[in-house]
Amino acid sequence: xxxxxxxxxxxxxxxSWLLTIDHKRIGLLYxxxxxxxxxxxxxxxxxxxxxLLTPQGDLLLPExxxxxxxxxxxxxxxxxxxxxxxxxxxNFVLPLVLGARDVAFPKLxxxxxxxxxxGGSFALYGVFAGGVDTGWTxxxxxxxxxxxxxxMTMAAGVFIAGFSSILTGLNFIVTxxxxxxxxxxxxxxxLFVWALYATSLIMVLATPVLAITLLLMTVERFWGVxxxxxxxxxDPLLFQHLFWFYSHPAVYIMILPGMGVVSELITCFSxxxxxxxxxxxxxxxAIAVLGFVVWGHHMFSTGQSAYAGMVFSFLSFLxxxxxxxxxxxxxxxxxxxxITFSTPMxxxxxxxxxxxxxxxxGLFLATLAADIHLTDxxxxxxxxxxxxxxxxxxAFMGGLHYWWPKITGRxxxxxxxxxxxxxxxxxxxLTFFPQFLLxxxxxxxxxxxxxxxxxxxxxxxxxxASILAVGYLLPVVYLxxxxxxxxxxGENPWAATGLxxxxxxxxxxxxxxxxxxxxxxxxxxxxxxxFHPREVEQTLENV
Amino acid sequence: xxxxxxxxxxxxxxxxxxxxxxxxxRADAYPHEHQFDxxxxxxxxxxxxxxxxxxxxxxxFGGLFGAYTAYRYVYYHAFAEASRxxxxxxxTLDTAVLLTSxxxxxxxxxxxxxxxxxxxxxxxxxxxxxxLLLATAALGAGFLVLHGFEYYEDYQEHHFPGRTFFFPxxxxxxxxxxxxxxxxxTGLHSLHxxxxxxxxxxxxxxxxxxxxxxxxxxxIEISGLYWHFVDMVWVFLFPLLYLIAPR
Numbered sequence: 001x002x003x004x005x006x007x008x009x010x011x012x013x014x015x016s017w018l019l020t021i022d023h024k025r026i027g028l029l030y031x032x033x034x035x036x037x038x039x040x041x042x043x044x045x046x047x048x049x050x051x052l053l054t055p056q057g058d059l060l061l062p063e064x065x066x067x068x069x070x071x072x073x074x075x076x077x078x079x080x081x082x083x084x085x086x087x088x089x090x091n092f093v094l095p096l097v098l099g100a101r102d103v104a105f106p107k108l109x110x111x112x113x114x115x116x117x118x119g120g121s122f123a124l125y126g127v128f129a130g131g132v133d134t135g136w137t138x139x140x141x142x143x144x145x146x147x148x149x150x151x152m153t154m155a156a157g158v159f160i161a162g163f164s165s166i167l168t169g170l171n172f173i174v175t176x177x178x179x180x181x182x183x184x185x186x187x188x189x190x191l192f193v194w195a196l197y198a199t200s201l202i203m204v205l206a207t208p209v210l211a212i213t214l215l216l217m218t219v220e221r222f223w224g225v226x227x228x229x230x231x232x233x234x235d236p237l238l239f240q241h242l243f244w245f246y247s248h249p250a251v252y253i254m255i256l257p258g259m260g261v262v263s264e265l266i267t268c269f270s271x272x273x274x275x276x277x278x279x280x281x282x283x284x285x286a287i288a289v290l291g292f293v294v295w296g297h298h299m300f301s302t303g304q305s306a307y308a309g310m311v312f313s314f315l316s317f318l319x320x321x322x323x324x325x326x327x328x329x330x331x332x333x334x335x336x337x338x339i340t341f342s343t344p345m346x347x348x349x350x351x352x353x354x355x356x357x358x359x360x361x362g363l364f365l366a367t368l369a370a371d372i373h374l375t376d377x378x379x380x381x382x383x384x385x386x387x388x389x390x391x392x393x394x395a396f397m398g399g400l401h402y403w404w405p406k407i408t409g410r411x412x413x414x415x416x417x418x419x420x421x422x423x424x425x426x427x428x429x430l431t432f433f434p435q436f437l438l439x440x441x442x443x444x445x446x447x448x449x450x451x452x453x454x455x456x457x458x459x460x461x462x463x464x465a466s467i468l469a470v471g472y473l474l475p476v477v478y479l480x481x482x483x484x485x486x487x488x489x490g491e492n493p494w495a496a497t498g499l500x501x502x503x504x505x506x507x508x509x510x511x512x513x514x515x516x517x518x519x520x521x522x523x524x525x526x527x528x529x530x531f532h533p534r535e536v537e538q539t540l541e542n543v
Numbered sequence: 544x545x546x547x548x549x550x551x552x553x554x555x556x557x558x559x560x561x562x563x564x565x566x567x568x569r570a571d572a573y574p575h576e577h578q579f580d581x582x583x584x585x586x587x588x589x590x591x592x593x594x595x596x597x598x599x600x601x602x603x604f605g606g607l608f609g610a611y612t613a614y615r616y617v618y619y620h621a622f623a624e625a626s627r628x629x630x631x632x633x634x635t636l637d638t639a640v641l642l643t644s645x646x647x648x649x650x651x652x653x654x655x656x657x658x659x660x661x662x663x664x665x666x667x668x669x670x671x672x673x674x675l676l677l678a679t680a681a682l683g684a685g686f687l688v689l690h691g692f693e694y695y696e697d698y699q700e701h702h703f704p705g706r707t708f709f710f711p712x713x714x715x716x717x718x719x720x721x722x723x724x725x726x727x728x729t730g731l732h733s734l735h736x737x738x739x740x741x742x743x744x745x746x747x748x749x750x751x752x753x754x755x756x757x758x759x760x761x762x763i764e765i766s767g768l769y770w771h772f773v774d775m776v777w778v779f780l781f782p783l784l785y786l787i788a789p790r
Binding site: 095100101102103104105106166170171173174177178179204205206207208209211212213215216219223224225226227232233234235238241242245510515 | 576577578579580584587588591592595596598599600602603604605606607609610613614617618704705706708716717719720723727
């Protein structure tokens with residue numbers, strides 16, 4: 001099945017990349033960009049873990065430590081996690097799975113990448129010109145009155161990147177509504193599309209509130225007026241309300257696309273129709289909607305009214321219902337499936353376990369009384385890393401491996417992939433599980449020094465971080481290797497359903513020679529298997 | 544693209560073959576962008592895109608309206624005092640000018656929609672559309688000028704927040720809070736008006752030679768959506784900022 005015809009990668013000039021309006025190329029531009037941010041943010045995290053190896057503050061100054069966790073947070077949240085799956089895999093895959101030639105607004109798509117670059121440049125300037133020490137949350141009045149450093153530059157970067165996010169979301173929603181192939185009804189959409197759709201709704205509706213919040217913060221800092229400063233009549237809680245009105249839904253921007261990817265992986269490598277399609281689809285929408293009404297659970301210990309706290313606590317518990325629906329449905333899909341433990345599947349199974357742990361510990365934090373004890377401790381840090389890293393990063397890696405043959409036309413070396421997936425899983429757990437214990441024992445977050453009794457867990461965590469680093473670096477090596485040396489993938493190496501697998505790998509510039517027509521329900525693996533009964537095994541044996 | 548004709552023969556929504564010569568096929572005579580199957584799909588996509596953009600804008604202004612609501616609830620009296628400092632005369636003029644501009648905008652859309660597809664009719668109403676759009680842009684510019692005078696007056700009366708701000712009495716800080724929100728809201732709104740004025744001027748230039756008619760008028764229509772949105776925001780701003788206190 002070697003296909004040497006022209007494809008979307010055929011042109012090689014720099015101009016053909018920088019002025020491309022092809023969604024597939026824009027996806028790759030994003031991939032390259034966010035990996036740079038990931039690297040910088042990961043180095044910041046590495047320095048923090050090294051500092052925490054010993055109880056004394058001996059490697060970094062306290063101010064430097066503050067800058068490190070701010071850099072880590074800002075870059076990871078806005079310049080890696082939020083764009084990760086939507087802009088890379090979403091951009092690449094969405095028009096393909098819809099049977100479309102491109103997204104609805106290709107130029108807008110390129111504009112959003114340039115806005116991302118512009119915002120990213122501001123943020124990087126802020127990082128290298130001296131850093132910011134406010135934490136990624138920019139809480140007032142710290143950020144407006146007391147913080148030194150490049151608060152405004154950093155806020156400008158986030159502000160601009162926000163518009164990139166809005167435009168991507170807008171593009172995806174219109175694409176999903178208007179660009180579906182004939183016969184591709186809503187209930188035949190891959191679950192990844194449902195997840196992207198829910199994510200896009202949040203991007204479009206929540207991000208502008210962050211923009212206005214940062215704008216008000218800038219006004220306060222620049223003019224020295226007191227919008228959020230209690231000394232001047234303002235209310236710092238208003239900042240927190242506005243900030244979390246965006247940032248809690250943004251947490252779901254950082255997990256919903258991962259859930260979508262995992263739905264694809266679990267079905268493909270169980271070779272079974274997904275269990276409870278409509279429940280998984282609508283649970284994505286439910287998470288998106290509920291995400292808008294739970295922001296107050298970030299403020300349980302700030303003096304917000306106890307009644308508001310109770311309502312927010314209750315609503316936060318509700319989020320666990322659609323989340324659990326997903327986990328149960330994935331598990332039920334596995335039941336009696338023909339499971340192959342290929343790399344994407346290993347990442348997906350890792351996701352289910354780690355997300356479940358991350359989600360369940362979220363319930364501890366949504367409980368008012370428990371939160372008073374656990375708030376601002378390492379328990380919180382461990383909780384959201386289980387969701388953000390154990391969830392989203394694993395799903396991103398799984399999805400990247402899954403669609404890698406489609407993106408590059410080459411297979412990655414399977415054994416190396418499986419090894420990396422397992423190293424990542426072990427390293428991740430060793431890094432973050434001890435932090436649950438640390439938090440439970442009362443170690444607060446954001447300190448560069450700590451009492452000696454916490455050292456053993458910190459040593460474990462730092463050791464885990466170094467293993468995790470190996471788990472991240474290994475794929476970089478073999479994926480780059482596979483670009484030249486990987487086996488040619490053919491149209492459909494996984495014998496997967498979905499329109500993206502009906503076009504050559506890599507796809508031609510216009511995706512499909514003929515607009516595909518969809519006549520079957522999604523994930524019809526029973527039907528698919530009658531045509532490709534052994535293709536999966538063959539692929540695996542070849543590597 | 545070689546397959547363009549084959550694709551245009553089926554409807555993307557239903558998969559049904561299209562009868563040649565129906566409304567959609569005729570609309571296809573007008574060029575559409577490569578990612579779409581036909582002009583109808585492009586029109587639908589652009590319209591939905593603009594509505595979504597406006598949804599974003601609602602939330603963008605919504606954050607500020609939220610801040611306004613919170614502080615007006617807490618500092619009820621100070622907000623009333625501050626509101627009395629604004630000129631209702633200016634506010635009324637602003638409102639009249641903007642609402643009139645929405646009329647000319649709607650007339651431009653209506654003219655484009657009802658223009659027949661003949662060279663003479665398109666040329667004739669091309670000019671009408673362009674003039675109506677220019678009138679809309681001019682009214683928008685008039686609004687900005689009025690606001691400029693208003694800002695100047697506020698500045699002279701020491702109502703601009705920051706170092707030069709002065710308001711007698713104990714509630715000075717809270718009155719200043721009102722003025723911060725007032726300047727943020729009206730400033731952002733004026734920025735939107737400015738963008739709209741530029742947009743409409745461009746659209747007027749495009750319309751002059753009869754580009755838009757009954758079969759293809761979507762750019763005018765979605766520019767209109769934007770302009771009416773900007774107008775709607777002012778409809779909320781005027782009472783909330785100028786009319787909250789009896790004088």
